[in-house]
Amino acid sequence: MKRIVLITGGQRSGKSSYAEALALQSAPDPVHVATARIFDDEFRERVRRHQERRGPEWTNIEEPVHLGRFDFTGRTVLVDCVTLWCTNFFFDLGESVDVAREALVREFDALTVHDATYIFVTNEIGFGGVAENATQRRFTDLQGAVNQYIAARADQVVLLVSGIPVTIK
Numbered sequence: 001m002k003r004i005v006l007i008t009g010g011q012r013s014g015k016s017s018y019a020e021a022l023a024l025q026s027a028p029d030p031v032h033v034a035t036a037r038i039f040d041d042e043f044r045e046r047v048r049r050h051q052e053r054r055g056p057e058w059t060n061i062e063e064p065v066h067l068g069r070f071d072f073t074g075r076t077v078l079v080d081c082v083t084l085w086c087t088n089f090f091f092d093l094g095e096s097v098d099v100a101r102e103a104l105v106r107e108f109d110a111l112t113v114h115d116a117t118y119i120f121v122t123n124e125i126g127f128g129g130v131a132e133n134a135t136q137r138r139f140t141d142l143q144g145a146v147n148q149y150i151a152a153r154a155d156q157v158v159l160l161v162s163g164i165p166v167t168i169k
């Protein structure tokens with residue numbers, strides 16, 4: 001049986017820790033799919049801390065774009081995070097919101113066609129003010145559209161606020 005959970009919230013709100021605990025409650029051997037591209041030393045350190053938090057029971061996969069090529073039937077899969085996944089498509093596809101959204105939806109649908117438990121972590125960047133530049137505003141449009149697409153298909157949506165989970169759906 002397929003189950004989709006979306007964990008959303010602001011930066012540093014506790015989303016990843018909450019999602020990791022949820023995945024471990026669901027399966028003794030979850031899969032962690034990292035969508036990040038390492039772009040500087042500070043970010044490399046953040047990624048290292050995330051990796052260090054997970055133990056040997058995790059299967060770790062690094063894939064910045066093509067999540068739909070995996071078949072995780074019967075597994076619990078944590079995708080962390082949708083925001084970085086969107087970033088990769090957005091810049092790879094010339095900052096076109098429409099083209100990136102279509103590609104992300106195709107990958108999401110291809111990934112979630114299999115019976116598995118999927119936990120997606122994303123940022124709710126729309127809580128902030130209106131961005132000062134057009135690129136950021138276009139990216140916010142993309143992120144919002146993709147979050148809405150996933151949330152509409154999710155069985156459960158949880159908002160993390162200062163480390164506290166609030167069930168939305």
